[in-house]
Amino acid sequence: MQYWINQNGVQAGPVTREELEKMAVSADAYVWRSGLDDWVKITSLPELAGVVSSQAEAVEQPAPVEGTPIEEVAPVEEGPVEQPDTEPAAETQSEVPEQEVAVGEPVEQPAQEPAPVQPQYIAPQQQAPKRPACPPTNLVWAIIATVMCCLPLGIVAIIYSNKVTARYYAGDYEGAERASETSAWWCIGTIVAGLALSPLVSLIQMLITM
């Protein structure tokens, strides 16, 4: 099996698996072989599992644990896989400007396109690493909790939903993640409390009026 590899915008190939192993490939490299529709991250090909050099992996391990999307580290491995919002890898360049209008904050991308060999390599890691996917706002659940539950606490959940996107657009990805979790807990708490506490309050009220 022959592979083409694109690492930091530098493309090479065809190479064999054995040659890849000698190349000190980093985990954010992209590869293509016949049978693939498009370039994929090297880490997403199980057959190339042992190829990524160990230093490169060591660099990228800490990121997901801490959940700190520092611009250089986390996005690199989160990139195109979890990034439907910003720019799915399959989309064409022409959509990029529109996309950024919708998301609100300009993402500049060095136009780095290596010479096309097989399918044209669109350098997905050039845009994707800039911005991890926006964490869920849980807004649907917050609205449901507000309107359908027997407590006015759903509003707190909506306020945290707002913080998710507000922080996200301000570049505070970690804060957005936290707000997302907080809003989720307020939704759950409101729904559970609405169902569980209400009978209790009714009971107490009955006892008082008796």
Add this chain to the structure above:
Amino acid sequence: MRRIIVIIVIVVAALMAATIYFNFDPASSGLFPRCIFYSLTGYKCPGCGTQRAIHALLHGEVLTAWHYNAALLVAIPVIALYGYAELRRESSPRMYARLNSPVAIITIIVAVMLWWILRNLL
């Protein structure tokens, strides 16, 4: 796969709830949870009347439902829209981004607060 399971659970739960709310009237039955906020303060919360409104809606009485909690009737299409955007997040990210933008969410917060105040004043 996980998403499909979540959707199935939601649909089943919704159908069960609909069955219950169709067959029992929260206005007369003591089975249903009461609003803690109303019990404690005597003021209505934004969600007060929703259970009775759902019962009325399931029996086709839209006006009665509106009378119990108008916000529910407004919220149903909004929730449907947001649910749809959630499901289609990958194929149409712009719709999702727009609906979850700070402006959109703040509009919802303001609307809820206004509804909360107005329904207690009127």
